[in-house]
Structure formats: structure tokens, C-alpha cells
């Protein structure tokens with residue numbers, strides 16, 4: 646039975662705000678199209694998690710850090726003074742902050758599935774995160 650192998654799941658991470666509500670499978674394509682339209686606007690961070698077969702079948706929570714682009718604190722985002730660029734951000738006014746999130750992986754997730762969510766943290770640019778799931782196979 647042919648099923649969509651490029652599975653997408655709605656997923657949620659705590660400690661962050663997500664700017665779209667939970668949606669059912671039927672509107673998933675609509676949401677993806679919506680996100681696609683906005684792809685040029687936001688940063689996207691792609692990463693991978695490795696799960697055991699057991700965790701993948703039961704569902705699990707994975708802790709990870711995502712890089713958020715925030716305002717450089719030492720120069721307040723100005724990038725330095727008139728005479729000197731800021732040493733911390735090399736004059737960009739941005740700083741990368743590693744922001745911890747916990748990703749709730751749904752039970753029964755498939756190898757190669759992609760989990761997408763958005764991080765909207767205070768004082769940082771919105772970030773789209775795409776997590777590819779790799780399931781560890783064992784010889785046993």
C-alpha cells in the first residue's frame with residue numbers, strides 16, 4: 646500500500662511560541678504551502694535527530710538547541726560606534742543565541758520523517774526549524 650513516504654507531522658516544542666494552531670492532516674498541505682510562501686522571509690535551521698526504534702515507536706522528547714538570531718547585547722544592535730565596529734558581532738548588530746527547545750516526537754514516527762516548527766522567541770528573529778528523523782537500526 647503506497648503511502649506518503651515524506652511524512653510531515655505537526656509537532657510542538659515547549660518553551661517556545663508557535664504561531665499557528667494545531668491542524669489536522671487535511672490542511673497540512675495548505676500549511677506547507679503557506680510556510681513555503683514565506684520561506685524567503687525567515688531563517689531556516691535544518692537538523693537531524695537520531696532515535697532508537699523503541700523511542701520512535703513510543704514517541705519521545707528530544708532536547709536540542711537551535712541558533713536564534715538576536716540583537717547583539719554589547720552594542721545594542723547598532724553594530725558598534727561610529728569609529729569602531731563591535732567586536733562581538735563584527736559590526737552586524739546580530740548575535741546568535743543557542744536556544745534550547747524540547748521537541749515532542751510523535752509515536753510511530755518514520756525514518757526520514759521531517760518535523761517542522763517555528764520558534765518565536767523574544768528579541769530574536771523568527772526561525773523555522775526542520776528536523777529530520779533518523780531511526781537507528783540494530784543488528785539484534
Ligand SMILES: [Zn+2]
Pocket residue numbers: 717718719720721722723724725731732733734735736737738739
Ligand atoms: Zn555588537
